[in-house]
Amino acid sequence: MVAAVFHSPLEAPATTPASPTSSHIAKAMTASQAPAALPATANRKPARDLRGFWLAVLPPLMGLALLVLIWQAIASTSDSGIPKPAETWAQALQVFSDPFYRNGPNDQGVGWNVLASLQRVAIGFGMAALVGIPAGFAIGRSVFLSRMFNPLISLLRPVSPLAWLPIGLLVFKGANPAAIWTIFICSIWPMVINTAVGVQRVPQDYMNVARVLNLSEWKIFTKILFPAVLPYLLTGVRLAVGTAWLVIVAAEMLTGGVGIGFWVWDEWNNLNVSSIIIAIFVIGTVGLLLEMALIKLASLFTYDEVKA
């Protein structure tokens, strides 16, 4: 009977995608730790696990189906020129069949465009991190600096980053550095603010430990301040990357060149609407992957707060 408890849940997901398998194994393990499980429940277990699997997978699939259905309805009833899902799918297969082709500067594969956008985001965000994170620590640690810079941050933060694009064009005299500058501006605020708030919220208990142990400033920073602020800092990074990915599309529409935003605008000029819809899915997918990667990273550095 124990063997049945152990094996049957494993067999069930053999025909299903890989992701839920691990949870099935986990459930099987707990089941095997309680070998006294009643035969009746052991027999029913695979069915229940399968139901759990469908409950996890079915709703998102239904959501997606609903989206496609509404899309189909709008595309087939109005003469707005919105392509039907099937046409878009055909176009997508064609676009993704060769994502890395190059026919001159204005006609490149979707892969190159995405990579160009990601590169701008990486450079702009990286520079913002280099400036913003140390600035956040300084502002969080010093009341004077915080009073000095908080009004400026409050004033500048609500400004749409695109308003900074002309300044970038003026100063850097080039479309590409101006786009990077825009990314820099939009991603610096969440990092400065979150880091500063994190520093201000380091529990007084930890600082008392540092004082009783008489730790050096360097030890305080590496052993207490930095690890305590890290979750806040990573939240800032996540917000910054999310905003940067939003802004890059708009910035590239204005600056041109290579990039997913430019690609959207170029396809609009070619009246190639299905490509625009494909671009929307591509942008969404890349944004989702970035977000998921950063959440994963943040979870690695989040520890239980000290509670007695």
Added chain:
Amino acid sequence: MNTAIHTKYIDIQNVEQTFKTKKGNFPALRDINLSVAKGEFVALIGHSGCGKSTLLNLIAGLTTPTAGVLLCADKEIAGPGPERAVVFQNHSLLPWLTCYENIHLAVERVFGNSESKAQLKQRTHDALALVGLAAAAQKRPGEISGGMKQRVGIARALSMEPKVLLMDEPFGALDALTRAKLQDELLDIVAQTHATVVMVTHDVDEAVLLSDKIVMMTNGPAATIGEVLSVELPRPRNRVALADDPQYQQYRKAVIDFLYTRQSHVEKVA
């Protein structure tokens, strides 16, 4: 002179502490005069808000008094330092470090300049072994129970070989059984190390069981020392044997009488 240092190892003279709040000055402590002998175990007991933690923070040097002086080994207490180790109420372990690393941080600070790495490692392991947690060295605080965390906190404090061990309601957040176990362990450790201990508590049994001297504080604001009771029970002490010891009952009665008859707590609206 030498005996003076021994009987007045910690010497608190006319200490007063007033906090500045938005509603004006709040007098927390006044006229505190107290001396603690070397190797003595002193419990500070009183109702919540009577300033016992404030007094402990003053001895720790985490705060400085508005008036008066605090001396430790004939030197004025000017700030916190590892010779007066603190066991915090909520243990205050750093959650991103393992138990070993939490203690090593303290060991390294105190002995890092004079001892080899192997010796530092040995000290850290010894401290963990002293509280019976050698097996949990590589665990993070989030992975162990509340009682174990508090034991690591005690080990961290003891690993610094402090002249004085200051404990702020160290067992307050633990369940009664765990608390009794840790009290017994603390009795053993104090017997082994002859540590000078000042402990804040609100537990009458804990105070009588552990201390040589119970300092009973009046209610705040402007709290002061109401009475000092010497506990002359022989050591080693055993909680089961003491349970029906008439002398123990007498001490217990004296503290309860002070706390509930003479200083019965009235919540004042500040």
